[in-house]
Amino acid sequence: MSEKQRLVVVSNRVGPLSDEGKAGGLAVGLADALRRRGGLWFGWSGETTKDGTAGEASRETVGEVELVTIDMTEEELAGFYLGYANRALWPLLHYRLDLVHFDREADRVYRAVNARVAERLKQFLRDDDIVWVHDYHFFYLGNELRKQGFTGRLGFFLHIPFSPPEMFAALPGANDMVRAMLAYDLVGFQTATDRRNFANYAKHELDGQKQPDDRIRVGNRTITAKVFPIGIDAEGFAEFARSGEAEEHAAMLRSNVGRSLPIVGVDRLDYSKGIIERLLGFERLLEQYPDRVGGVQFLQVAPLSRSEVEEYVDLRGEFEGLVGRINGRFATLDWTPVHIMTTGLTRRALAGIYRAARVCMVTPLRDGMNLVAKEFVAAQDEADPGVLVLSRFAGARAELGEALIVNPYATDHVANAIERALRMSLEERQRRWRAMRDKVFANTAADWCRAFLDALEAAEPDGGVEALLP
């Protein structure tokens, strides 16, 4: 990709570009990529105003990166973000049809926000920019940009899973959404399963044809759909784990657990993360292995997320109730089995906690990648590495097969895996960890970014760049 061409990244959440923040997966991966290459990052300010349409975009330059953000109106926040993105698309794409809410008005607002964002973004675009759109908030954005006359390269990356076609088909307007995705020249997925689900949808529902070189043809339009597993800045995170702030937090954790072995989980409080199932597994451990009572402590860091959404309010109640039950059942005067925190921690503090942990539980019911798994690996000390217990349903499972792989729904299986992790010899811990470390360091955020942009350059679009969906 020519160095002259500017990279324009679009995502709902923008920043922080510094490494001090408490940001999650997507923002961290993108910040790494943008800091390296420079460019423009466009998205939501996180604020609502009475009149988001007329509001000025705010601009800020950090190093080589220009951040441009716009506000949303209350109606947009309710329909686009809380309603459609987080109550329809998020559960649908995480295989949770039972939690999906399809709402015609939210669908309308979602499409309108995609159109409005395209219109606002277009004012900042040059003809030869490379535009890279991120995640499920913006499936229609590429199509809208084409309608506005943008002819440059357009790429899209989905950070979360893509559900199987039979499930995706439950979305009213599913065909529109996939047709709109065909406006992108390159569509990227975390895993081969996600890509296959998308390709099969296009094949079965839109009469698409699979072509060589990861290409898919629908009507007279051919696009590339490819797998790009996202990585982390492994070197940077390993350095965080050796920082003073990390050491302080590691020491706090150790003194807090006393003679117990620390087990940790770190996730946004989200039903896709399998936090409830993990706690049930921990409770089963205490039932099945009474020697562990008093000898382990489970720390769950669970920053609150999407707190206005009903399913998240319910989850919080269930989470706190279950923690109360386990503590009530097993606590003694000098020992509490489960410790929870819902405030966020800095990335350095987290790195310290990972380093001090004996076991890290990454047990989502479904997850696009899960960067906690990779960060935990990067943070370990070779002399005494902890054990990763990883769900078979996390995207990271495709790369980190040396973790202890579990089915998060099988409570006994989870309990036995924790017990096995606690008993694991130093030699076995080191052997598994080294294998995972090599992979985490071999596919970093920078590699991911480079691979995607190279493929975007190579993805010669066929069938014109006009919008496919009116």
Ligand code: G6P
């Ligand atoms: C996931 C999504 C991101 C999202 C993040 C935090 O990682 O892939 O797009 O930004 O969760 O969720 P939130 O709703 O707070 O942006």
